[in-house]
Amino acid sequence: MKIATILGTRPEIIKMAPIIDEIGKRGIDQIVLHTGQHYDKEMSDNFFRDLEIPAPDYNIHVGSGTHGRQTGRMMEGIEEILMEEKPDIVLVQGDTNAVLAGALVCAKLHIAVGHVEAGLRSFDLTMPEEINRKVADICSAMYFIPTEQSAINLLAEGFSRKDLIITGNTVVDACFRHLEISKKRGFDEESLKELDIDNMDNILTLTMHRAENVDVKERVVNIIEALKELSDMNIIFPIHPRTKHTLENFGLFDELNNFDHVHIVKPIGYLDFLLLTSKSTLILTDSGGLQEEAITLDVPALTLRYNTERPETVTAGGNILVGSNKQAILENANRILNDKEFADKMKNAKNPYGQGDAAKKTVDAIEKYYEEGILNITAPEDIMDSFTRKMTLIDTDITVVEFEQKENALVHMVFDGDEMRFPSDELNLKGMMITYDKRE
Ligand code: UD1
Ligand code: UDP
Numbered sequence: 327m328k329i330a331t332i333l334g335t336r337p338e339i340i341k342m343a344p345i346i347d348e349i350g351k352r353g354i355d356q357i358v359l360h361t362g363q364h365y366d367k368e369m370s371d372n373f374f375r376d377l378e379i380p381a382p383d384y385n386i387h388v389g390s391g392t393h394g395r396q397t398g399r400m401m402e403g404i405e406e407i408l409m410e411e412k413p414d415i416v417l418v419q420g421d422t423n424a425v426l427a428g429a430l431v432c433a434k435l436h437i438a439v440g441h442v443e444a445g446l447r448s449f450d451l452t453m454p455e456e457i458n459r460k461v462a463d464i465c466s467a468m469y470f471i472p473t474e475q476s477a478i479n480l481l482a483e484g485f486s487r488k489d490l491i492i493t494g495n496t497v498v499d500a501c502f503r504h505l506e507i508s509k510k511r512g513f514d515e516e517s518l519k520e521l522d523i524d525n526m527d528n529i530l531t532l533t534m535h536r537a538e539n540v541d542v543k544e545r546v547v548n549i550i551e552a553l554k555e556l557s558d559m560n561i562i563f564p565i566h567p568r569t570k571h572t573l574e575n576f577g578l579f580d581e582l583n584n585f586d587h588v589h590i591v592k593p594i595g596y597l598d599f600l601l602l603t604s605k606s607t608l609i610l611t612d613s614g615g616l617q618e619e620a621i622t623l624d625v626p627a628l629t630l631r632y633n634t635e636r637p638e639t640v641t642a643g644g645n646i647l648v649g650s651n652k653q654a655i656l657e658n659a660n661r662i663l664n665d666k667e668f669a670d671k672m673k674n675a676k677n678p679y680g681q682g683d684a685a686k687k688t689v690d691a692i693e694k695y696y697e698e699g700i701l702n703i704t705a706p707e708d709i710m711d712s713f714t715r716k717m718t719l720i721d722t723d724i725t726v727v728e729f730e731q732k733e734n735a736l737v738h739m740v741f742d743g744d745e746m747r748f749p750s751d752e753l754n755l756k757g758m759m760i761t762y763d764k765r766e
Contacts, residue, residue, distance in 0.1 A: 327354055327696045330413035332404060334361030334388075334424035336369050337615045340596060342419050343377035344499035344685035345442065350380075352689060357411055361400045361424045362387035366567060368593045376596045377500070393423060393454055400427035408435055414701050415440050415692060418462060419496075420614070421455035421635075425462045433465035436703040440692060443495065444469035445476030446635035453538065455614075456635075467703065468695060470688045473638050473678050474748035481739050487749060488736060493687040494680015497618045500596075502682040505604060505623070508597035515598045517591040521562065528663065529606045530559040534630055535566035536612040543576050545650035549630060550582055552655035558663060561588045561610075562602060607669075608662050610655070617645055618679055626662050626672035628655060644675030713763045720755040727751040735762040 329349055333342050349356045360382035364370045374381050386403030388396050404427055408416065416432045418425040419442040432439045441462050448456050463469065463480065471477045472495040480490055513519055523529065532553070539545050553561060563582075565573075573579040583590050594602070600619075603609060609620045612630040620627035621644035632649045639645035648654040662669045695701050715738070720729070726737050726749045740747045741759040749760070 327415075327693070328411070328413045329354055329356045329692065330408065330411060330416045331356065331358045332361065332416060332418050332424050332428035333358065333382075334363035334400070335422050336364055336373060336593070337613075338419045338422060338424065339370065339373040339379075340377065340500050340615065341443065341496045342417065343373070343379045344496045344503065345417065345688055346379045348685040348689045352693075354689075354693075357384070357407075357413065358382040359404065359407055360385040361403070361427070362389060363396065363400075363422065363424060365389060366593075368595070369567065372595050377504070397423045397427045400424060401431050404428055404431045405435065408432065408437060413437065414696060415468070417442055419443055421446065421459040421462070423454070423458060426458040429462040429465035438467040438695075438701040438703055439465050440468040440470060440688070441466040442470045442688065443472060445471045445480045445490070447476075447479045448633045448635040450633050459635075467701065468691065470684070470691070472680070472684070474750075475638055475678075477748045478746050481748070482746070486736065487738060491687070491691045492748070492750075493691075494682070494684040495618055496684040496688070497615055498622050498677070498679045498682045499685050501600060501619055501622050504597055505600050508601040509604075511597065513598055513601060515591070515594050518562075518594065518598055518602065521560075521589055521591075523562070523602065523605060526560045527607075528559045529602070530556065530561045530608045530610055530659070531603055531606040532561055532563040532610045533566065533616055534612045535568050536631065537568075539612050539630055539650060540566075540569045540572045543578075546573065546576060546578060548650045548652045549655070550578060552652040552659075553582065553588060554585060555656055556659055557585075557587050559587060559608070559659070561585075563588060563590045564592065564594045564599065564602075565590050566593060608659060610659070620644060621675055621677050622679060624673045624675075626669055628658050628662075630655070638678035639675075642675040642678055644672050644677075646672075712766045714766070715761060715763050717759065717761045719759050720757065723754055723756050725751065726753050726755060729755060729760075729762075733762070733764060735764045737762045 331342055333339055362385050384407050388399040415438045417440045418428040429439050444463055450456055469490045470493045471490055477490045477492055534540055582588055604623045606625050609625050609627045617627055617629055617636045617639050621639045627645040628648045629645055646658050648658055737749045738761045740749045
């Protein structure tokens with residue numbers, strides 16, 4: 327079996343590293359293809375070094391550009407390589423343009439796509455990431471899904487349950503694997519050593535790069551005004567290159583950089599960043615990955631967005647959406663700082679993203695699908711089964727798997743009162759309304 331991984335940005339490298347590592351450990355043939363969307367060494371190469379994964383086999387070097395141009399160039403480069411390499415499955419991760427380009431190319435070449443971190447939805451179609459993740463899901467053959475809630479999103483859109491595999495999120499694997507190393511090693515970056523973080527209280531780690539925030543001057547101004555008033559905090563801001571460019575263009579970089587309590591530093595390596603995050607009193611971010619890492623590391627997060635495709639972090643109590651609303655940012659930050667009970671409740675929120683074995687579960691499932699021949703995407707030769715989609719209320723003790731065997735059916739959606747549940751094999755359906763496909 328040959329597995330190809332396509333990645334292109336910082337978070338994809340971080341979240342695919344545990345899977346690349348697991349594939350390598352099992353001796354499975356693999357190639358890694360970098361689109362070159364992120365190219366600064368502190369946004370790309372340094373992560374291969376820190377996470378101890380081999381350098382990519384290919385780099386398409388697409389660089390920066392408009393969405394259409396960047397995605398088109400990626401598709402051209404990816405197609406050429408995959409036609410030559412002929413992998414059995416291609417893995418894409420998350421919701422970047424690499425995911426869109428990779429999934430579309432594979433669908434046309436009839437190569438199975440495994441979407442890692444599938445099923446997330448912000449329900450905001452103005453986000454480029456929402457389009458990317460939805461298109462990728464349509465093109466995929468296997469779905470590696472972080473939580474039951476994300477799996478339910480896919481069921482509600484009509485995806486078949488049989489290929490939905492709940493794994494947790496590989497960011498937990500990456501966090502657990504690297505935090506201990508970084509604790510032993512201490513800070514490495516000169517800029518962080520200079521800040522003497524070990525002796526600093528009230529650290530607020532800030533990251534922002536989301537287009538809908540940093541490309542809109544009014545939103546940036548609101549956020550900066552809030553930061554100005556948070557002068558009790560030591561704000562450490564590893565700045566994303568996109569944000570640096572837009573702050574400079576808006577003429578706001580110097581104003582922010584001149585606040586005594588704000589320390590703007592270059593994007594920092596993963597080991598240093600994990601250590602910084604874990605020592606923080608508060609995380610203020612619009613990053614997807616950081617919302618997950620905050621709840622994994624028991625640090626309260628305020629998310630600078632009006633919606634999130636990670637709602638589990640909010641319902642668990644570890645994350646609060648504050649948008650770019652100055653008042654909401656200040657009220658919540660000050661409460662975390664001054665109200666110990668409130669802060670402790672946020673810190674103790676249960677991590678919804680699993681135990682740190684997502685990579686193992688992902689590769690287990692790929693091996694199983696490969697052995698069963700399910701990764702071969704060919705035009706059907708069997709005459710189509712006829713089936714009818716039905717709905718029924720279950721009034722006896724019966725699990726999903728028992729019901730499916732008895733009825734020759736595939737359970738689709740399950741409603742427990744007004745709540746939708748994920749039909750895991752062992753779920754007892756008594757008292758629940760279900761929809762299912764019945765093979766005739
Ligand atoms: C991309 C992803 C986003 C992800 C983020 C992770 C898409 C649509 N967006 O956003 O989902 O959360 O990566 O960080 O795929 N730049 C540099 N050096 C680099 C990379 C970028 O200077 O190495 C600058 C360029 O000016 C570029 C801008 O940053 O135009 C934006 O980069 P781009 O890759 O287009 O989007 P991100 O904002 O990084
Ligand atoms: N990160 C890092 N150094 C930094 C900022 C972030 O290593 O200076 C890591 C962070 O730990 C997380 C990932 O980058 O795992 C998040 O990437 P980003 O916010 O760029 O993208 P998103 O997750 O929003 O797609």
